[in-house]
Amino acid sequence: MNRESDIFTYKDTPRQAPAKGGLLAGKRVVIQPNISARGWLTNAGSRALEGFVALEDATVVSRLREAGAILVGSARMSELGFGLKGDTGAQAVAADEADIALITDTMGEARVAAATYGLFAFKASFGMVSRFGLIGLVPSMESYGILAKNLKDIVSVIRTVAGKDENDSSMPDEALPDFGNVGEPLKKGCAAGVMKECYNVLGDEEMSLFQTGLRKLEKTGFAIQEVSFKDFSLFRAIHNVIGSVEASSSAGKYDGVRYGHRATRAKNWNDMYLNTRGESFGTLIKGYLFQGAYFQFEHYRAFENACRIRNRLVQDMADIFKNVSVLVFPTRRLARDAAIADTIGEVYDAFSLTLPENVTGQPSLNIPSFVRDQDGDPGLQLVAPRLSDARLLGIGLGLSSTA
Numbered sequence: 001m002n003r004e005s006d007i008f009t010y011k012d013t014p015r016q017a018p019a020k021g022g023l024l025a026g027k028r029v030v031i032q033p034n035i036s037a038r039g040w041l042t043n044a045g046s047r048a049l050e051g052f053v054a055l056e057d058a059t060v061v062s063r064l065r066e067a068g069a070i071l072v073g074s075a076r077m078s079e080l081g082f083g084l085k086g087d088t089g090a091q092a093v094a095a096d097e098a099d100i101a102l103i104t105d106t107m108g109e110a111r112v113a114a115a116t117y118g119l120f121a122f123k124a125s126f127g128m129v130s131r132f133g134l135i136g137l138v139p140s141m142e143s144y145g146i147l148a149k150n151l152k153d154i155v156s157v158i159r160t161v162a163g164k165d166e167n168d169s170s171m172p173d174e175a176l177p178d179f180g181n182v183g184e185p186l187k188k189g190c191a192a193g194v195m196k197e198c199y200n201v202l203g204d205e206e207m208s209l210f211q212t213g214l215r216k217l218e219k220t221g222f223a224i225q226e227v228s229f230k231d232f233s234l235f236r237a238i239h240n241v242i243g244s245v246e247a248s249s250s251a252g253k254y255d256g257v258r259y260g261h262r263a264t265r266a267k268n269w270n271d272m273y274l275n276t277r278g279e280s281f282g283t284l285i286k287g288y289l290f291q292g293a294y295f296q297f298e299h300y301r302a303f304e305n306a307c308r309i310r311n312r313l314v315q316d317m318a319d320i321f322k323n324v325s326v327l328v329f330p331t332r333r334l335a336r337d338a339a340i341a342d343t344i345g346e347v348y349d350a351f352s353l354t355l356p357e358n359v360t361g362q363p364s365l366n367i368p369s370f371v372r373d374q375d376g377d378p379g380l381q382l383v384a385p386r387l388s389d390a391r392l393l394g395i396g397l398g399l400s401s402t403a
Helices: 059-066 089-094 109-117 151-161 196-201 204-219 234-253 269-280 283-297 300-320 344-350 355-360 389-400
Strands: 008-011 028-031 070-075 100-105 120-123 143-148 191-195 223-227 326-330 364-367 380-383
Touching: 028 089, 059 070, 059 151, 070 089, 089 100, 089 109, 089 143, 100 109, 100 151, 109 120, 109 143, 109 364, 120 151, 120 389, 143 151, 151 389, 191 196, 204 223, 204 326, 234 283, 234 300, 234 344, 234 355, 283 300, 283 344, 300 355, 364 389, 380 389
Parallel strands: 028 070, 028 100, 191 223, 191 326
Antiparallel strands: 008 070, 100 143, 120 143, 120 364, 326 380, 364 380
16 A cells, blocks of 8 residues: 655555564564565655666565564655665664664664764674665665664664675675674673864863763763864765765666656757756756766766775774774764755765765664753764674663663
8 A cells, every 4th residue: 555644655455464573573673665575666755766666575574574574564765775864773773663763874874863862773793784676876884773762672783684695796895793692781891082183172061961961871881082083074075975975886777777767858868868867857966966077087087086995994903893882883973964964065064974884884872861851962982893783782771771
């Protein structure tokens, strides 16, 4: 059944009973319409995919169904998952329309949305979860974000969807964490690093709230340690350059020939292609794609340099964790509302505290209401070394009872 609402673009009426006895038996899951579910409208929030219906389930969807989850429908999303304007995945969980939301996290969208609505959110290490069936935009930096009111539900989801998939050749050939033992909270305190450079982007109120959160962490046994990352400001530039180039390349397939929107007024195929591209995307995405095309075709050296710097940032970040177990950041900027960001600059301003983990592929966990249990909570974000997802979730479970 197709029903438009403030939250859903598609509301499903199950044709068969969910699997019984699975890890997610009876749990209601909402996805975004860039995640393929066979027979569902899958337009990724863009006119470029107008009317496109998925032909098969994404790997994550298949695994959720096999674990007994009930897929209730698709929430609204920003165009091609860039930013949070119009996104309603977190709202669906907050309004009790679903227990769990699965949304893409390209810049930190899942974590910022969760912090806004007082939810937990987890972004796994890059390569942990198959992207087969995901209509992506920035392949090397996007991953699934899992949102829920209960962190144990997130643990159940990642245990279900993580793991190798022969359909996704982009998954790295390396040993992945074993989530089988996740579930017991780690209550022993550990060293938590705070990058002093991140203070430079916080306003007075944001700084005060963050320090409140750090004091609460100390009371739970964490040893707060200030660390320095002199190139912290580069994460934004590197994400912007590499992200826009990958987006421009990814969006090349929306040509009006095989699927999606096709312009009707054209004298020839070339005109049709150009007009289709012009009509298919909103202003924000167009700007991002134009930027990526510039770096692809006019200033490729900048893209090459960005890739080299990214590699260095990955190594420098790994070195930070020789002295601390986790890094701590606020999750969202109170002075930069991601839900109304209209320009590329405004979008990047809104996600300035969540970009590093997408650039480096590290896991990140938003813990809600740890700073204050009311509107204006910036959230508290814990970041761990890549592939230490299980330990990070254990730490989160230990903290969640005090949040």
